[in-house]
Amino acid sequence: MSGDLLRPGEFLRRTRLSAKALRLYAEQGLLVPDAVDPWTGHRGYAAGQVDRARLIAALRRAGMPLARVRDVVDLEPAARRAAVARWWDGVEEDLRRRRTWVSALTVGPDDDEEGDVHEVYLREVAEQPVLTAERRLTVDELEGFISGAGEEIDAHLARSGAVPAGPLRVVYHGMVTEDGDGPVEVVRPFTGRVEPAGDLRIRLQPAGREAVTCLSRGEAEFPGILRAYDAVGAWVDARGLERAGSPAEVYLSARDVAPDEPHVEVAWPVA
Template identity: 85%
Template sequence: MSGDLLRAGEFLRRTRLSAKALRLYAEQGLLVPDAVDPWSGYRGYAAGQVERARLIAALRRAGMPLARVRDVVDLGPRERCAAVARWWAGVEDDVRRRRALVDALTAEPAEEDDVYEVSLRAVPERTVLTAERRLTVDELDGFVTGASGEIAAHLERSGAAPAGPLRVVYHGMVTEDGDGPVEVVRPFTGWVGPAGELRIRLQQAGREAVTCLSRRRAEFPGILGAYDAVGAWVDARGLERAGSPAEVYPSPRDADPDAPHVEVAWPVA
């Protein structure tokens, strides 16, 4: 092994890494020895790897996951700064959502203003264009926005017309641990063929319990209370849940904060 290389002990002293961290980064392919002596097994590190080790350690101290560090560490300085900024913006969004959820969990019992008006309505049979994907909560907004845009563009290209508001159907919980799946659905009239991930299906006629919220009231985690209220209403009347709950959007995201914006709907038998 070249005498210009740093032995593991000297490398640890210069980088202030622990032996455990150094092994972990090697296993992850982030910081592998420049050379390993075939006879002694001694690991040698190039002097230039010291700065890389310090960068990895700094990113980890900031809380960046190892998988994300792998995407960032080899970028040039300008690109790295932008990537770290994007990651941190996502962290701050996540913290805000968690703070709002904790506030809701520790709040006083609901006042009269928090009561949800739930009703039963008929749902006609409709042909719908859909996109479905398994994803976790950090991917949800991007998927819904992208899929709704793809659906709208495909309908326009095909000469078909939307025939009802957009629905986002949650076939399973979407959390840090649960991955749905989630289905974005748009009823339409006219003829449309499948394209890419977009599929066509027939939505059966039926009934659903529904409550409507303003954009202000639907802000997370307030919308969770609407799901609970609709479910409790269904159970109290002895109805049978007959499908997956959905969020129905009769107005765009930029609607007046106090205007009707989203309905939480649950199919019932």
């Protein structure tokens, strides 16, 4: 092994890594020895690996997961700076969501905000065919799936000469969280003739009744929409009705409408 290589002890002193971190980064393929003596097993590190080790350590101190570090560490400086910025934007968005969750969890029974009063009513739902896309996913994938599935459904209807016959619904057949994966079904009623394609399926939405409340775009911001689910559920229970299916969000407008404009309905099928 070349005498120009750094032994592990010297490499640790120069990088200020711990032996445990060095082993971990080697196991992950992020920082492997430049050479290993086949007879003694002694490891050697090139002087150029010191900067790489310091970069990995800095990214880890910032909280970047090892899998993400692997994608970032070998990029050119400009591309790496952009990748780190994108990752940090995601971290801040995650912190915003968590802060909102904590705020909702720490609100007491006497702290209800003025805007939390929801008018709930019953409406009849006619039988109609719907084109749907369904997937099991976690919360990080949810927004992208809803928008992508909605576009795919509408594009397939247009190609088929069929016409959307109502607003887009997102049906939650199970909880979607960091641990729960739904499934979630994106649904569009239509008129005309359509054939299934790819992951798109056709089913008949049965006639029935549903309990509904309507939220403005501002009211629908998280966690306000969760309180709307609670309000609909409490209204159903108070009237002795039976929940007969999965709840849905019915989107009446795009997300860029004014905060006081009607945006989404929370609807729960009842019997």
